[in-house]
Amino acid sequence: MTRAKAQASALSSQIEANGGIPVEMPLISCKEVEDKSAIHNAITSIHTYDWLVFTSKNGIDFFLKDFEKLTGTTKIPCKIAVVGKKTEDILTDYGLQADLIPKLFVAESLLESLLSVLHTGERVLFPRGNLARTVIPESLRENNIYVNELDVYENMIEASSKNQLFQAILHQEIDVVTFTSSSTVDNFVKLLEGTNWRDHIGQIVFASIGPITSKTMIKHDLPVHVEPKEYTIQGMLNSVMENLKEDKKC
Incomplete structure (x- = not known):
């Protein structure tokens, strides 16, 4: 393993x-990012986003731990999309429910599902690791959707x-x-x-x-x-x- x-x-x-x-x-090992100013800015302005997108367990854990530490709650005021069933299970552990989960548990399927519900001008917050694939944010931007790629953890060898x-x-x-x-x-x-x-x-x-x-x-x-x-x-x-x-x- x-x-x-x-x-x-x-x-x-x-x-x-x-x-x-x-x-x-x-x-591989994961650690939290040292400079959390961007994370804190995103959390304090979470109400300005329409969707929160998670593509990994680590993305959920690192983001929500900071979110709860800063706000005292894990209640998210925007819709949440996850890449798969296991990611959804982690979200449930925090008392949250996913509004969108694709049929196939890969980024391309999640992207297709997102494009079917997102509208031009909507805002997406994308907590991720520093080595995460860019297929989702790049494609969403091509469709005139704002995406904030937020590094909440770092992958280390x-x-x-x-x-x-x-x-x-x-x-x-x-x-x-x-x-x-x-x-x-x-x-x-x-x-x-x-x-x-x-x-x-x-x-x-x-x-x-x-x-x-x-x-x-x-x-x-x-x-x-x-x-x-x-x-x-x-x-x-x-x-x-x-x-x-x-x-x-x-």
Whole structure:
């Protein structure tokens, strides 16, 4: 599991429940931004926005923690859009409900859904990480919609995992590598630079959470053995198990 340590426990539990051995090897970590002036300005002017758009759990957590700290509440006066079911569940934990959730849990589907309900001149606040994709804000601006891209957290490479990662691959200690974002793929390749890791991955199953992550894997010449139809952690895990069952049959 290559996702951030704070997010790995749920997947670990699911893997154990299905008879697997979870190996947590975070390749990415998140931290709050140091200068919060832009965040505070956005929060104090939240009433001027028509929509609040979240595309990740971290976006919700970092923004709403600052929002609650500054206002004393998590009540949001504008409509809220989320990218998927898991993101919606996190929102519910804060006592909020999503007004819009796309059919497919990817940014492109969320963009399509937003364009069907947004009107020219409306204002959108988009809390995000510093490495977030820009497909949504760029396309909304092309349709004359104002978007404030607000960095509420920073993604950092987890350099401490470098040696553990290489040794695990070298000694064939892992059977499956799961990628839950393009950032984890980028960091995987970056951390292994200068080693002969590609000579030792022949038996490893590489799993992607969805098409955007798969595209990044292909860019780095990594095989995509698994990509679920439902772009969620559970969907990916189910697809991994199906893949392993097929291998055993062969």
